[in-house]
Amino acid sequence: MTDNLTESIQEQVKDAYYSSRALKIMGNSTKEFLGHPVSGEPLEISGHTGIVNYEPTELVITARSGTTLNQIEQALNENNQMLAFEPPHFGEDATLGGAIACGLSGPGRARFGAVRDFVLGTRIINGQGDLLHFGGEVMKNVAGYDLSRLQAGAMGTLGVLLEVSLKVLPKEDYTRTQVLDVSKQSAFEKMCQCTELPASATAYVDDRLYIRLSGSENTINSISTKIGGELLDNDAAFWLNVREHQHPFFRESNSLWRLSVPPATPPIDLPGQWLIEWNGAQRWLNTDANAKHIRTIIEPLGGHATCYHSPLHSKEDEHEIFHPLPEPLMKLHHRLKYAMDPNGIFNPGKMYPGL
Amino acid sequence: MSHPIEKHEAVSPGKKNELLKNLSVILPRHAILYLPEDLHVYECDGLSAYRQTPLLVVLPESTLQVQQVMKICKHLAIPVVARGAGTGLSGGALPLGNAVLLSLAKLSNIIEIDVANRTACVEPGVRNLAISEAAKPCGLYYAPDPSSQIACSIGGNVAENAGGVHCLKYGLTVNNILKLKMVTTDGDLITIGSNALDSPGYDLLALMTGSEGMLGIIVEITVKLLPIAESAQVLLASFNEIPQAGNAVAAIIGAGIIPAGLEMMDKLAIKAAEDFVHAGYPTDANAILLCELDGNSEEVSEKISEVENIMLEHGACDVRIAQNEQERELFWKGRKAAFPAVGRLAPDYYCMDGTIPRHRLSEVLQTIETLSREYGLPVANVFHAGDGNLHPLILYDANKPGELEKTEELGGKILEFCVEVGGTITGEHGVGIEKINQMCVQFTSTELQQFHAIKHAFDPDRLLNPGKAVPTLHRCAELGAMHVHNGELPFPELPRF
Numbered sequence A: 001m002t003d004n005l006t007e008s009i010q011e012q013v014k015d016a017y018y019s020s021r022a023l024k025i026m027g028n029s030t031k032e033f034l035g036h037p038v039s040g041e042p043l044e045i046s047g048h049t050g051i052v053n054y055e056p057t058e059l060v061i062t063a064r065s066g067t068t069l070n071q072i073e074q075a076l077n078e079n080n081q082m083l084a085f086e087p088p089h090f091g092e093d094a095t096l097g098g099a100i101a102c103g104l105s106g107p108g109r110a111r112f113g114a115v116r117d118f119v120l121g122t123r124i125i126n127g128q129g130d131l132l133h134f135g136g137e138v139m140k141n142v143a144g145y146d147l148s149r150l151q152a153g154a155m156g157t158l159g160v161l162l163e164v165s166l167k168v169l170p171k172e173d174y175t176r177t178q179v180l181d182v183s184k185q186s187a188f189e190k191m192c193q194c195t196e197l198p199a200s201a202t203a204y205v206d207d208r209l210y211i212r213l214s215g216s217e218n219t220i221n222s223i224s225t226k227i228g229g230e231l232l233d234n235d236a237a238f239w240l241n242v243r244e245h246q247h248p249f250f251r252e253s254n255s256l257w258r259l260s261v262p263p264a265t266p267p268i269d270l271p272g273q274w275l276i277e278w279n280g281a282q283r284w285l286n287t288d289a290n291a292k293h294i295r296t297i298i299e300p301l302g303g304h305a306t307c308y309h310s311p312l313h314s315k316e317d318e319h320e321i322f323h324p325l326p327e328p329l330m331k332l333h334h335r336l337k338y339a340m341d342p343n344g345i346f347n348p349g350k351m352y353p354g355l
Numbered sequence B: 001m002s003h004p005i006e007k008h009e010a011v012s013p014g015k016k017n018e019l020l021k022n023l024s025v026i027l028p029r030h031a032i033l034y035l036p037e038d039l040h041v042y043e044c045d046g047l048s049a050y051r052q053t054p055l056l057v058v059l060p061e062s063t064l065q066v067q068q069v070m071k072i073c074k075h076l077a078i079p080v081v082a083r084g085a086g087t088g089l090s091g092g093a094l095p096l097g098n099a100v101l102l103s104l105a106k107l108s109n110i111i112e113i114d115v116a117n118r119t120a121c122v123e124p125g126v127r128n129l130a131i132s133e134a135a136k137p138c139g140l141y142y143a144p145d146p147s148s149q150i151a152c153s154i155g156g157n158v159a160e161n162a163g164g165v166h167c168l169k170y171g172l173t174v175n176n177i178l179k180l181k182m183v184t185t186d187g188d189l190i191t192i193g194s195n196a197l198d199s200p201g202y203d204l205l206a207l208m209t210g211s212e213g214m215l216g217i218i219v220e221i222t223v224k225l226l227p228i229a230e231s232a233q234v235l236l237a238s239f240n241e242i243p244q245a246g247n248a249v250a251a252i253i254g255a256g257i258i259p260a261g262l263e264m265m266d267k268l269a270i271k272a273a274e275d276f277v278h279a280g281y282p283t284d285a286n287a288i289l290l291c292e293l294d295g296n297s298e299e300v301s302e303k304i305s306e307v308e309n310i311m312l313e314h315g316a317c318d319v320r321i322a323q324n325e326q327e328r329e330l331f332w333k334g335r336k337a338a339f340p341a342v343g344r345l346a347p348d349y350y351c352m353d354g355t356i357p358r359h360r361l362s363e364v365l366q367t368i369e370t371l372s373r374e375y376g377l378p379v380a381n382v383f384h385a386g387d388g389n390l391h392p393l394i395l396y397d398a399n400k401p402g403e404l405e406k407t408e409e410l411g412g413k414i415l416e417f418c419v420e421v422g423g424t425i426t427g428e429h430g431v432g433i434e435k436i437n438q439m440c441v442q443f444t445s446t447e448l449q450q451f452h453a454i455k456h457a458f459d460p461d462r463l464l465n466p467g468k469a470v471p472t473l474h475r476c477a478e479l480g481a482m483h484v485h486n487g488e489l490p491f492p493e494l495p496r497f
C-alpha cells in the first residue's frame, strides 16, 4: 500500500519534472503560514504514514514523513524517550516531514540541539524523480555528503522527504520549573549562567524569568533552592504554550518576528514586546518596526530575523520574510538547488525567489 | 600494490614552471616546496600504505594567500588537495601527482575565545587539543575528542566530521561548530553559518562538515565550547563473553543513561593495550567496557552505581570504579593508546571504521572472526560501543608479498558486512581513497550521481581533491561490485562488454 504510494508520488514528481510544472508539497498544512505562499499542483504526503522502525535501545526512530508528530511522540513516550528538540506542532496533525522541512526547534534547543542535530538519515525524491537514501539509522556515518541534514529547514525546496531517521533521547528523570521576578538586565545575567546548570529551557517574558531544570530529582531540587524564585505549577502546560505560540504574548496584533542572535547579545534596541528563549539566542518580537529597520539593527549583532506573522502582509513585503543572503552565498544556494531540483519544481519561491 | 587512484595526465614542465612563477609572486619563498627531499614528508597521510609525491606543496600563511593560490590553480586548471595535519586514516589528504598540495598548517592562530557566548574562533591549522587547552582557564572545553587530538587539526576534523569517545553524549564535529569561512574553487571567501544558533538559508554547515576537501577550503572555524563538567567518573567492567558486554551496553542505554563515553575492547586489543601502557586491564577477559559519566557530582555518583549494577546483572565478572583522577586517566590511557598498542603486535596494522546498529554486534564480531581465520590475519577490535562505531584493526606485514592486498580484501569484506546489517562503511574516518570502492556497495548509481551533482555545484571543474570520496559510475561498473537495487541492474545506462 505504502509502496504504491511511494510509486505514485515518484510518478507525479517525474511528470512534473518532464513538464517543468511546479509542485506544492503538502503534509497536513499546519505550518503553511511560514514562508512565502507557493502556487503549484499539490503533492500530498499526508497519506504516507507509519513508524518503520523503532528500537529504543538504539536511540533511533524511523518513520514515514506523513506520520504525525503526536503519533511519534506517543510511541517514544511509552518508552520514556523523547524528541529532544521539541518540535513545535502548530496544529493537531503536524507531520514529521513538515517538522523536518521547516527546521523548527522548541524550548529544549539550547540544551539538546536543533532538529538538524537529530537527523540521521532520510529517504527522499529529488527533482528528477529519483528515489534516494542518505545517511541511515546509525549515530555516526560519514559516507557521502550529508544530504540528510541539508533537508532540515530547506522547506521542501531540495526534495520530497519520504522517510526520516531521528536520534532520540531518554527523558530526564525529573523536571521542574522555577519562576523569578527579575529585571531584564538580571534575567540576561541569569540566562548566561544557565549553560552551567542542568537547565533544559529558559524563557523571559513580562518581567518573569522561567527556568526549566531537568535531571535527577535530588540534584534538581538542590539546584532549585540555589536559584531561588518560586516553583511553577503545571509547568508542562507553560512550556507547551510557549512552544506552540499559545502563550498570551503571541496573541499581540503587531508583526511577529523571530530574531536569532548570539546568546549573550545585550537587550536589542527595537520597539515592541519581547519573549526571550534559548538562554538569549532566540528572541520573539512583537513590533510595528519595518523589516529593513529590524535587519539594520540585527545584522551588526551577528544575527538574522525571520517574519512569522504580519497583519500588514502585502506583495511589497513578500521578499522580506526570510533574512536576505549575501550575494556569493545566494549564488551557491542557486547552484545547490539546481543540483537537487534542476527544473525548480519543488515549492518554488517558498524561501527565496528562484529557490 | 593496488593503488586505487585513477590515472591522470602529468603536468608538463612548462606548465609547472608557470605555476611556480605565479605562486612565487604571492607566497614567500619558504612557503613553496618543490624539491624532492622537501616533498617526501607529504607523500602520505595516516594511511601510509598509499603514497604519492605531490606536484608541489604550498604553505600559505593567510586567508588572502589561500585565495590567491586557488585563483592561480583555477586559472591554470591545476587540482588542489587540502591537507591539515595529515593524520587522516582514509587517504583523504593523499597527494596527486598532478596537483598542488595545500597545507593549512601555518594558519594556526586561535583568533578569539568568546567566554560569554561560549565559542572559540580559530584558524584551520589549530590542533584539536589546543582549543581545549586555550579554553581551560575560562572553565570551558571543546567536546569532540578524536584519539588523535594532540596532532589532528580542527580544519581536518571539520572536513572529516571527526568523532571521539565523548561523542555519544556531546555529538560529532557537525554538532559542535557554528560558523565556517571557506575559500571556494574560484578563490572567493564565503561565510557559512553564524555566531547565532542558526542561520538563514540551507544548512551548508552540515554539507561542508565531512566533505573531505571536495567542496571548498576551510580557513576559519567557530566552534562551540562547553563548561567543564563538575565531576567525571569512569568504570571498568570485564566480561567473559562478548555478547554479555553487548547486552550490558543496550541495558545502560535502555535504562535512560547517556554516558559521556562508552567503549568496548576485545581480548587482543585489551592485551595489547595492557602490555603497552599497563592500565590495569584484565588480560584474561574476552571483553571490557569503559563507561564514563559526567556532570553534577551527586548525579554522577548516583548513576555510576546504577551502571555498576547493570554491568553485574549482565554477567560482568569484575567491575572497578576509578578511585581518583589518576586512575581515571590510566583507564582511558589504555583505550586512547589502543591503536599504537595494537600496532606493536605486527609490522603493520590496518584500521577499519564501520558503524553498525549495536544489536548486531555479536553477529558482526563473529563474522569478523571467521573472516580473520579464513584470511589468516589476526584482527583486534576497538569499539565506540555507545554509538556503534567499530574499529577492527587488521594485523599484517607489508613486506610479505601479497599480504597488503589480502588485508585490503579482508577489510573490504568487513565493511560490506557492516552495510549488510544496516550500517555504514565509515563512521568517522571518511571515505578518502581507501573506501572508494565500498561506496559502490553502499550507494546506488543515482545516489552517487546526486553526490556528483552536489560536487559540481561547488566545483564544476573538479579541481578540489579529484577522485576522492565519491567514485565515478564508471569505476563502480568496472568493479562490478554494485548491489542489485530493486531488482534493477546496476548502471543500466552504461554499456556492458
Ligand SMILES: Cc1cc2nc3c(=O)[nH]c(=O)nc-3n(C[C@H](O)[C@H](O)[C@H](O)COP(=O)(O)OP(=O)(O)OC[C@H]3O[C@@H](n4cnc5c(N)ncnc54)[C@H](O)[C@@H]3O)c2cc1C
Binding pocket: B045, B046, B081, B082, B083, B084, B085, B086, B087, B088, B089, B091, B092, B093, B104, B124, B145, B146, B147, B148, B151, B152, B153, B154, B155, B156, B157, B158, B159, B160, B161, B162, B163, B164, B165, B212, B213, B214, B216, B217, B218, B219, B339, B340, B428, B429, B465
Ligand atoms: C592514532 C590515530 C587515532 C585517530 N583517532 C580518531 C578518532 O578517534 N576519531 C576520528 O574521527 N578520527 C580519528 N583519527 C583520524 C584523523 O585524526 C581525523 O580524521 C582527523 O580529523 C584528520 O585531521 P587532519 O588535520 O590530520 O586532516 P588531514 O588528514 O590532513 O586531512 C583529512 C581530510 O580533510 C581535508 N582537509 C584538511 N584540512 C582541510 C581544510 N582546512 N579545508 C578543507 N579540507 C581540509 C583533506 O583534504 C583530507 O581529505 C585518528 C587518526 C590516528 C592516526
